[in-house]
Amino acid sequence: MRKTVAALLAALASGLFAAPAHAAGGDVTWTVRTASNSYGDDRSSYSYAINPGSTIKDAMVVANRGKDPLNLAVYTADGFTTEAGQLDLRTRDTKALAIGAWAKPTGATIAVAPGRTVQVPFAVTVPANATPGDYVGGILTSLTQASSTETINVERRLGIRIKLRVGGDLAPALSVEGLAVDWNGSANPIADGDATVSYTIHNTGNASLSADQAVRIEGAFGMFHADAAKIAAPPELLPGESWKVSVPVHGVAAAVDLTATVTLTPKITDASGTTTSLPAVTESTHFRAVSWTLILLIVLAIALIVVAVLLRRRNRARRRAREDDRVAKAVADALREKADTTA
Template sequence: MLAAATASALLVLGLAAPAIAQDSGGVAWTVKTVDSENGTGRGSFSYDLEPGATVSDAMVVVNTGTVALPLDVYAADAFTTAGGDVDLIADASDSEDAGLWVSVATSEIVLEPGAQAEIPFTLTVPAGAQPGDHAAGLVTSLAGVEASAILSVERRLGARINVRVAGALLPAAQVENVRAAYAASWNPFEAGTLTVDYALRNTGNTRLTGVGAIEAAGPVGLFASRTPAEQLDEVIPGSTIEVRRTLPVSALGWVSGAVVIDPEGVGLGAGQLAPVVTDFSAPAVPWSLVALLAVVAGLVVAAVMLVRRRRAATVEGGPSGTQGQQG
């Protein structure tokens, strides 16, 4: 799904079913890929092309609302947001990649209620295009809305375009900005919680996915813990996602561990890349246990002092010695 871009928001066709936009004012429409020699029942537009190649396709728009529907139509570069959604750059005129490769047959349409239209477009890969994956989106936007206005999520609707240009495919990933923070449990006999935040940047030229896990342990490997491997969001080349994971850790003053990523280039199969391992460490003081030990130590000291005082009092107040009388 395409997420909010600046103050506006988008929906993207990401499944086999049509994507739907609607609001309470009678405005509603759907978009879907056209069935053609390029494919049927497609969830998005995806192409494997040589540099210099051209492909023609179309998107179907249906006015399912009760009022006339004026729409602007355009293409723009896509990227992956920090949260893992696919978004478009805020201003289509700033496109520098696949958004520039798309030529739409019409930039404006008006559909009466119940009407539909095919929007043809042509995608031409530049002769000097770099190998790998390039992403864009073909968008229908409700016309007449100021760019500065706050739009609801139903106001724009589009379909994702994925282009894989032939050549050397070099998937790669980098883990950055790892931050770890330990929160002790209120129960001194329970493990605390370690929260690890990190950024995963796609430094290769293919879309990237994979699985990630967090390993952690106390001093000299005590109380080792590991999260289950979790599927990572797909990341467009050049984009970065932010990930947060938590795991229980019983720590004794310090915890160390690693972010372990098993990356995978989309469509290339698992096991193609070596794991990316990035170490971290953080203070991990079990404050509730420290407090308990302090209380116990205080009680022990108090008990010892009390015993000593009682012994001293017994010695001072005990019977004094007597001398025997001589006849």
């Protein structure tokens, strides 16, 4: 049985794949672009505002830049954000739940002659009970070829992003989850240390969001504060997605009890491409920042003080014992002399 390796041949995050897709040997080349129609010319991707129960019709243009005929599969898929922060599309064997199920091309395959283009119509029908909010997916062309080793098949994919904003109440929301701090002090008891603040950004709303981030560490009444350097914005997260963040903060004082605060300013982009900042979201946690070198020095100082006190008490007790012995001896000598005189 041959395994299938899927290769996405351009950046879905930018929508249109401007560069043609090349097979390993350079013998297959094709491009895709949006069709020019009432939705516009030279679009970088498909973007629609649509109400539940409605249908939108559009088309993709596929061009064969090679010298041989092309037989391509055409399908749609749901989108997701990869661990590298890039938009990708699910494979054909993954069950579609949103755009991958709602968008349908007119046919499952197309044939494109060398030097020719083919227009691929498709329709997006949003169910009447669809949840309002943002959805991202794409329409793809695909070519599966045997590799040179004859042991695997390689699927080469080229497609265009589809973004939907389904009408209804839009409720954008981000949360900070799993906030934790790891503090590392210096061997120098009076030097500051470094902290690593870790947390997860979770898109708990129904709109695609990015955010500006800020991290501050401070003691009581704002003392000993230290701010993280500028933090890169997370990728635009789809509803329900999460993004792990780890931020270094330098110059953190060993002030025992400190507070780390994460501030997110969500950013939402409308259909026209305008980005708007939403009210900030904050989350805080307390943590301990203790210099163990300083603690050791304090313990040693206390131990020295205790030893000094004990030695002083012991010496005082010895002096008292010697004085008691001297007095007792003097009394005994006096009594002895008196007895001798009486006799």
